[in-house]
Structure formats: structure tokens, C-alpha cells
Amino acid sequence: GRGCGPLVLTREPDVGGTSLLERGRELGGLTGRTVAVPSEKSTAYLLFRLWAADVVPGGVGEVVVMPFHEIMPAVRDGKVDAGLVIHEARFTYQQYGLHSLADMGEHWEQTTGLPIPLGAIIAKRSLGADTLRLLAASARTSVRAAWDDPEASRPYVLEHAQEMDPAVADRHIGLYVNEFTADLGEDGYAAVRGLLTRAAAEGLVPPLGRDALGFVPQA
Known part of the structure; x- marks a missing residue:
């Protein structure tokens, strides 16, 4: 999606003792600081x-x-300098x-000019092309059904959400369940390929194979 990326939070707007507004993109205030993250094997990281x-x-x-729900309290209480x-x-x-x-x-x-690839449903190629198309179509149908009738899934969402406020749940769904959820399209595939390629260049993941991500348009 767009506008839905992870945030780095701090207790103060100027963790390095210098106004971030004045320093712009030079965020040296985090140099050498302790940062809490929810996982080291995630898109966010x-x-x-x-x-x-x-x-x-x-x-x-x-x-x-540390667990996701502990990060903001840890930053607030000064246990870490910042949190992702x-x-x-x-x-x-x-x-x-x-x-x-x-x-x-x-x-x-x-x-990059690309959307952010935050998550995916993964299936093995060995399931066969027909099964994979059926799975993709079923997921797409489910998403569109939820868009048509948001109230139907609300109790399930609130039962499993970290934040129980219905207004927050609605904003969360509106941001993260979007047009890329129903169809990645060329931009979506480019985003996944771009993220993995850049991460490999930083030594964070193995190099991406030439045919690892082939764009397959909808039938």
C-alpha cells in the first residue's frame, strides 16, 4: 500500500538534542541509540x-x-531510545x-516511487496452476465481500485486534486493505522485487533469483 509504512517513535521530538525540523533528513539523533523492533525477520525491519x-x-x-505491544510503553518509560x-x-x-x-x-x-509490500499470502507452485488460481480468486472474492459488507467481519476483527477501539480498527482496515490486496498488479510486483533487491544489496537477505517473482496478470 501507500502511506501505511512502519514508524520510528521517540519520547522527544529531538532525541539528539537538535531540532529535527532544523536537521531535516539528517536524523543523527539515533546514531548509537537503542531501538526496539518487533522482529528482525520482517518487512518493517x-x-x-x-x-x-x-x-x-x-x-x-x-x-x-520485543513483542509489538510492549514497544510503545518501553519507549514511553525510557527503557529504549526509540521504537519501530x-x-x-x-x-x-x-x-x-x-x-x-x-x-x-x-x-x-x-x-523508489513504489508502494510498500507489507505482507503476502504464500502458496507453493507444486499445488498446480489451477489450484493457485482458485486460491487467488477465493482470496480476492473474500476481500471484495468484506468491502461490500464491512459489518460482517467487524466482530472477528475486534476480537483479535491489539487496539480494540472500533474507530481505530476501521482506519486500520481502510489503510491496509486496499487495491493491492485485491490485485498486486505491475506496481505491486515491482515493489516486492525492489524491496528484496535492495535488501539483498545491504546483505539482509539472499540475492533474488531471476525467475523468483514473475508477474502473472489476472485471467
């Missing part, structure tokens, strides 16, 4: 590493992995008195 390589001179300090957050935290971090230092998705979109 890849986007964070690519962002830090571009704008944090000297690199960040220690990276601490995802999903509904985009809409709730102000409740913890925190500030958005940087938007990983904004950086990705500005440097």
Missing part, C-alpha cells in the same frame, strides 16, 4: 535498515527485539505521549 543506511550517520546502536512500530500504532502512538521521528514508508516511497 528491512525498511528500517534501508532507511537507517540512508539517513542515520554511523548507524543505530543496539537493536532490541507497525499496524494500528500509526493511529495510537500519541496516546503514549510519543513522537513520530520518521516514517519508513514515506522514505521508501520517496526513494
